Amino acid sequence: MTRLVRTRDELAAARARLVEQVGPDATVGMVPTMGALHAGHLALLDAARTGCDVVVASIFVNPMQFSQPGDLERYPRPLEQDLALCEQHGVDLVWVPTVEEIYPGGPAQVWVTAGELAAQLEGPNRPGHFDGVLTVVTKLFAAVRPDRAFFGEKDYQQLILIRRMVQDLGQGVEVVSAPTVREPDGLALSSRNLLLSPSERARARYLSAALLAGRAAAGSAAAVLAAAREVLTGADGVDVDYLELRDPELGPAPAAGPARLLIAARVGSVRLIDNVAVELCP
The missing domain is CATH 3.30.1300.10 (Pantoate-beta-alanine ligase, C-terminal domain)
Incomplete structure (x- = not known):
């Protein structure tokens, strides 16, 4: 049964119980999302379920990734639907933190900067986006403490930057990629x-x-x-x-x-x- 938690303390306690049930060698897999789950996300959940003993999904619409406030406000948040899908795909724990839980005291003053690659490809169109992604992923990793984290290849630049961050910062997480999921005519799911x-x-x-x-x-x-x-x-x-x-x-x-x-x-x-x-x- 999928359990919903909101705070870091609830997350830590629930994670500890799940790991204890499996044993000290339990592998914890994580799928970070912003919700509004589609088949691409579900493929990642399935990959995590297949490869890990405990599966944690996070649902957090990260304000640091949006340059336009209107885009942040319009982002879909179908939480009940997302929770039902997580249940169907065998997720053990869904962490849905508030903005205050992730950024206590207001917007982050210290960021993870994405480096030179972030200024290329998607960078000119989305200034600061990858800094926001890496900062929130670092925070999510610190709270969930996964052994493996699963990301899709559709956001390929993001995938490469997360891999570099994990290596450069010694975060000890195995970043697992999954192929892009496509609609019948080939369009990448989004x-x-x-x-x-x-x-x-x-x-x-x-x-x-x-x-x-x-x-x-x-x-x-x-x-x-x-x-x-x-x-x-x-x-x-x-x-x-x-x-x-x-x-x-x-x-x-x-x-x-x-x-x-x-x-x-x-x-x-x-x-x-x-x-x-x-x-x-x-």
Whole structure:
């Protein structure tokens, strides 16, 4: 049965009881979320349930990740629905802290800064966003004390930055990634998809189509990018912010071997991101 806790003290006590029931070698898995759970989140919960003895999900809409107050206020918070989904997917403990619980005394005065990578790709469009992400994830890790934490590959830049943070700060958490979950036509699952009109939803398909065309090109970096751009040439109503090829750690693209093709674009007023792994040939 899934238990809901609100405070750090309740979390610590409930976690201790769950670990005691399993034994001293129990592994604790965590899935940090902002709620409004969809199939992508559920895949992470399932992965945690499969790989860990105790599963903790957090639901916290982090104000440090929003540059526009209106976006924070409009963010969906279907808590009862989220709790029901956590129950269905075998989550042991759901921590739903208040803003005051995470940021006692007001906004954080000390932040985790994301470094040079945070100024690239998503950075120019979302200044300060990754600092907010890393700061809150650090706080969540400190409270939950997971052995493993599960994140989706759709937010690939975020995933890489969290991995770097864990390594650089010695947090002792294994960061486990899960593949992007897609709708039947290939569009990456996102809560933002619900904001698309029917015509915009049809055009949004161009993002994944471009990425898959690039991956299918399976040649040089130039060939991969050319194939993706050719698809986007006919994408009326899709305003591309960037289409970039990087190495798996988001450094410069290699001449050959594993790489990552990433895209961000606006469809109407909705900004979407996506990425795929590709293999480059010299």
